[in-house]
Amino acid sequence: MKNLVNNGINTENLPNAAGYFGEFGGAYLPEELEKVMKEVEAAYEEISKDPSFIAELKELNEHYTGRPSPVYHAKRLSIAAGGAEIYLKREDLNHTGAHKINHCLGEVLLAKHMGKKKVIAETGAGQHGVALATAAALLGLECDIYMGEIDVRKEAPNVSRMKVLGAKVISVTQGTKSLKDAVDAAFEAYLKDPVTQIYCIGSVVGPHPFPMMVRDFQAIIGMEAREQMQSYAGSLPDAVVACVGGGSNAMGIFSAFLDDKDVELYGVEPAGKGLETGKHAATIAKGTVGILHGFKSLVLQDKDGEPLPVYSIASGLDYPGVGPQHSYLHSIGRVHYETATDREAVEAFYALSRMEGIIPALESSHAVAYAVKLAKKLGKGKKILVNLSGRGDKDIDFVMEHYPLEEYEPEENLKDGYDEFLKHIGGEKN
Numbered sequence: 235m236k237n238l239v240n241n242g243i244n245t246e247n248l249p250n251a252a253g254y255f256g257e258f259g260g261a262y263l264p265e266e267l268e269k270v271m272k273e274v275e276a277a278y279e280e281i282s283k284d285p286s287f288i289a290e291l292k293e294l295n296e297h298y299t300g301r302p303s304p305v306y307h308a309k310r311l312s313i314a315a316g317g318a319e320i321y322l323k324r325e326d327l328n329h330t331g332a333h334k335i336n337h338c339l340g341e342v343l344l345a346k347h348m349g350k351k352k353v354i355a356e357t358g359a360g361q362h363g364v365a366l367a368t369a370a371a372l373l374g375l376e377c378d379i380y381m382g383e384i385d386v387r388k389e390a391p392n393v394s395r396m397k398v399l400g401a402k403v404i405s406v407t408q409g410t411k412s413l414k415d416a417v418d419a420a421f422e423a424y425l426k427d428p429v430t431q432i433y434c435i436g437s438v439v440g441p442h443p444f445p446m447m448v449r450d451f452q453a454i455i456g457m458e459a460r461e462q463m464q465s466y467a468g469s470l471p472d473a474v475v476a477c478v479g480g481g482s483n484a485m486g487i488f489s490a491f492l493d494d495k496d497v498e499l500y501g502v503e504p505a506g507k508g509l510e511t512g513k514h515a516a517t518i519a520k521g522t523v524g525i526l527h528g529f530k531s532l533v534l535q536d537k538d539g540e541p542l543p544v545y546s547i548a549s550g551l552d553y554p555g556v557g558p559q560h561s562y563l564h565s566i567g568r569v570h571y572e573t574a575t576d577r578e579a580v581e582a583f584y585a586l587s588r589m590e591g592i593i594p595a596l597e598s599s600h601a602v603a604y605a606v607k608l609a610k611k612l613g614k615g616k617k618i619l620v621n622l623s624g625r626g627d628k629d630i631d632f633v634m635e636h637y638p639l640e641e642y643e644p645e646e647n648l649k650d651g652y653d654e655f656l657k658h659i660g661g662e663k664n
């Protein structure tokens with residue numbers, strides 16, 4: 235539905251009233267939560283037409299987050315890629331360093347409007363937890379973040395950030411002590427008290443209305459970028475590329491271009507150590523239709539419908555499901571879904587850092603890696619817009635430890651631009 239939050243982009247009137255995008259989406263919930271989700275939906279319906287809510291969100295987007303984020307022509311990376319010109323939508327420059335703040339501000343404003351006292355969520359690596367804790371601090375709500383015990387130990391800096399911001403971090407010790415158990419624990423807590431608190435989902439996943447709401451809050455990325463490409467680059471891009479975990483940054487940038495039939499859209503999933511190894515999180519490439527966390531979509535699952543263990547170097551992409559609208563856009567062929575491996579992502583991480591002075595998040599590096607490949611394929615005179623979903627400060631120590639530059643050897647991606655690339659990173663071919 236077109237509304238003031240999504241700026242009237244063409245949503246193809248999806249989802250339908252029951253929350254479906256084609257056969258995907260819906261709300262598969264215990265009875266107690268059905269009523270609660272209806273209330274969330276009604277509240278969203280109301281605020282999405284309310285000029286004062288929109289004015290408040292707009293003010294925060296501009297003066298707190300720092301929107302609009304710029305579009306930047308990555309000239310040196312384009313030369314090395316040797317084909318189309320690559321442009322970056324700089325979501326890494328947002329306050330808190332990624333696109334997640336866009337929907338967290340929207341969700342916490344909605345919570346406040348509904349008279350909730352507390353927001354709760356799960357977090358894996360802590361990125362969603364930090365963004366939500368930030369929005370909760372700003373708007374004066376309590377915040378409980380559920381996190382697997384293993385992640386609490388692994389992601390110490392983000393745990394500290396959440397605590398400094400005033401959130402309570404609840405370490406989940408049941409099951410595998412990781413993200414899936416954190417989701418279960420947060421759901422349990424929500425079931426116990428759905429009146430004073432609200433569950434804020436971290437991507438375009440979960441039961442209706444979340445895939446729609448989060449998409450609408452993220453649609454500002456595409457709205458801005460579409461205008462910026464026309465004014466700065468002189469035309470719309472030929473292709474738009476974004477990484478896909480749950481799929482929120484991708485839906486955010488794709489939404490504004492769905493009507494532009496000449497603009498090809500590419501979602502990039504994590505192929506991890508390789509699709510053939512089973513160590514990946516490429517849900518659209520390898521998933522089957524199933525139900526996970528309250529919605530129907532493509533899911534990486536075993537034959538009993540249990541979610542499979544997933545893996546990616548980028549913890550933000552490490553999810554066995556994908557937003558229902560992505561499964562739908564895949565089924566109708568409007569968006570192409572491709573993959574990038576860990577190695578390709580690291581290569582792009584170094585390439586962008588060394589050639590443009592921009593350290594990308596490992597998640598976003600998947601999109602950059604695919605864009606470099608696509609640039610070669612499309613050739614000169616074409617334009618590619620990449621959603622740079624976040625900054626890579628959080629990944630620096632990990633990359634330096636596990637993929638030191640001395641041992642770096644480019645694989646497929648930048649082979650043709652290898653000499654050029656080496657000049658920039660200061661290495662020698664031997």
Ligand SMILES: *Cc1c(COP(=O)(O)O)cnc(C)c1O
Nearest residue numbers: 437479480481482483550597624
């Ligand atoms: C969380 C995260 C992602 C993945 O989430 P989506 O919902 O697929 O956008 C991508 N990039 C960054 C920087 C993230 O923090």
